[in-house]
Amino acid sequence: MPVIVKSRLRSPEVRVSSLARLGKKILQAVGEARAEVGVELVGDRRIRRLNAQYRQRREATDVLAFAMREARGPLSNLLGDVVISLPTALRQAKALGHSPDVELATLLIHGVLHLCGYDHERSPREARRMQARERAVWRLIQPLPTVVSGHTDRSRQARKQSLPLIESRSG
Numbered sequence: 001m002p003v004i005v006k007s008r009l010r011s012p013e014v015r016v017s018s019l020a021r022l023g024k025k026i027l028q029a030v031g032e033a034r035a036e037v038g039v040e041l042v043g044d045r046r047i048r049r050l051n052a053q054y055r056q057r058r059e060a061t062d063v064l065a066f067a068m069r070e071a072r073g074p075l076s077n078l079l080g081d082v083v084i085s086l087p088t089a090l091r092q093a094k095a096l097g098h099s100p101d102v103e104l105a106t107l108l109i110h111g112v113l114h115l116c117g118y119d120h121e122r123s124p125r126e127a128r129r130m131q132a133r134e135r136a137v138w139r140l141i142q143p144l145p146t147v148v149s150g151h152t153d154r155s156r157q158a159r160k161q162s163l164p165l166i167e168s169r170s171g
Helices: 016-029 044-055 086-096 100-115 124-140 153-159
Strands: 003-007 036-042 063-067 078-085
Touching: 003 016, 016 036, 016 100, 016 124, 036 044, 036 100, 044 063, 044 078, 044 086, 063 100, 078 086, 078 100, 086 100, 100 124
Parallel strands: 003 036, 036 078
Antiparallel strands: 063 078
16 A cells, blocks of 8 residues: 655655655545555645646645546556645645644545545535545544654644544645
8 A cells, every 4th residue: 555755845844754654544544555645745836737737727726636546447556646735735734723734634634535536526415425534534543643844842732633624625
């Protein structure tokens, strides 16, 4: 169950191995322990281009998911790719009053669930179903590792909090 993490950004420092371990915990929690996932951390310009190209939306977003199992071809362990805008994640963490690690975990859970077929944009009922699953996964992956370097004591405390308010994410 490899989780391949790539960061296109130089700052802030991201502990790629910690993010990969978090991804593995999420895959186990969703029942996809044997699946492979790619995780890419990008800037706002890159995610805006991807959002425009694949979703015909010209704005930046926080997370995009590209499911491979929806594609034609032979079945494989490759679940797909999750692309996260790190600058957006950092802004959202600050605005919501929690750590970057909490926000990255929330976005990664959200993206992986999209890879598993959940789609909050399909209907209000599906949005509620996805939120319930996000909360269940959140409880299973505690405690969170430190992913973004430079946390203060307040940030470590925030990582130990219960699940942040999960709203319908845009990706």
